[in-house]
Amino acid sequence: MQIIGTGSYVPDAVITNDHLQHRFGRAPQSIARLTGIRERRHALAHQATSDLCAEAARNCLEQAAVDPRDIDLLLIATVTPDQSCPSAACLVQDRLGLICGAVDLSAGCAGFMYALVTGAAYIAAGASDLALVIGGDCMSRVVDPHDVKTYPLFGDGAGAVLLSPGRPEQGLLRYRLGSEGSGAELLGRPACGSRLPPTCAALAEGQHYLQMQGQGVFAWAAAILCDSIQEVLRESHLRPEDIDLCVPHQANVKIINAAIDVVGIPRERVYYNLDRYGNTSAGSVPLALDEARADGLIQPGHHIVLSGFGAGLAWGTAVWRW
Secondary structure, three states: OEEEEEEEEOOOEEEEHHHHHHHHOOOHHHHHHHHOOOEEEEOOOOOOHHHHHHHHHHHHHHHHOOOHHHOOEEEEEOOOOOOOOOOHHHHHHHHHOOOOEEEEEOOHHHHHHHHHHHHHHHHHOOOOOOEEEEEEEEHHHOEOOOOOOOHHHEOEEEEEEEEEOOOOOOEEEEEEEEEOHHHHHHEEOOOOOOOOOOOHHHHHOOOOOEEEOHHHHHHHHHHHHHHHHHHHHHHHOOOHHHOOEEEEOOOOHHHHHHHHHHHOOOHHHEOOOHHHHOEOHHHHHHHHHHHHHHOOOOOOOOEEEEEEEEOOOEEEEEEEEO
8 A cells, every 4th residue: 555645734823932921921942852742733722633634635635636526535533523522523524525434533543554454554554545534633722721741742733644545565564553451540531421411511621632741651652662673673573763753743842752762763753843843743753754755764665663652541653664
């Protein structure tokens, strides 16, 4: 299988660390030093997740020069759909004029990796000829605007890839998807589901906002990123020096560097854009992948490591031969 197109979209509103200094009284350099993030994008008042995903998809289809009517599968990874139902995928399907099945997948910041592997499985099985896979989130809508530790970390954005059959040597060489539900309390949104409906009391307590135990998530994320990359490299019979580019989930520069340094992939072969966008959840990996391709960092035959990790707890890591 092959990726024949990529696309991405971020909203116009730029929220800098200087802006957050006025809001929280927190020095801009401290946020950059601790996370690597200098600014992030926030959706405008009229925008929702489906809007971001639709724009990323349009850019992807234009880059691939594909007629939207030829798409036969649409998968969207998100934890911030416009509403509980219909799915964001159905909204995007209608907006793009697609004639195909469409469904959302929810795996937090690992969501795009789950969707990518699912789309690849459809292609490999011959059940799809053109699968559009999108990851997108509006995290600014679900993060507590008064939480000085969590609010600066997240931004909004979306990315898309288009999958089709390819040459035998192309595509997904090895992947690992995993979950650890016992760590659910480290990162999640307690309210607005069937367990805890959006009552006045729950809203007053802020339980509809994302809640994160930062130190616990950091330790887990660095370990799982390192372990899962080592695992897929070993199963692919590849060495760290064989990797042409690593595109990890853009959560925190210290998480990425801690894992990459242990694995042995040189930092100059790791793609970073979290300084401009922060953590865009399911949008993170495809957004970075599209920018890396546009920058000329991905060429035919290159080995690319992709990895997402986050709420669930869930993770997905893969080696892709371009």
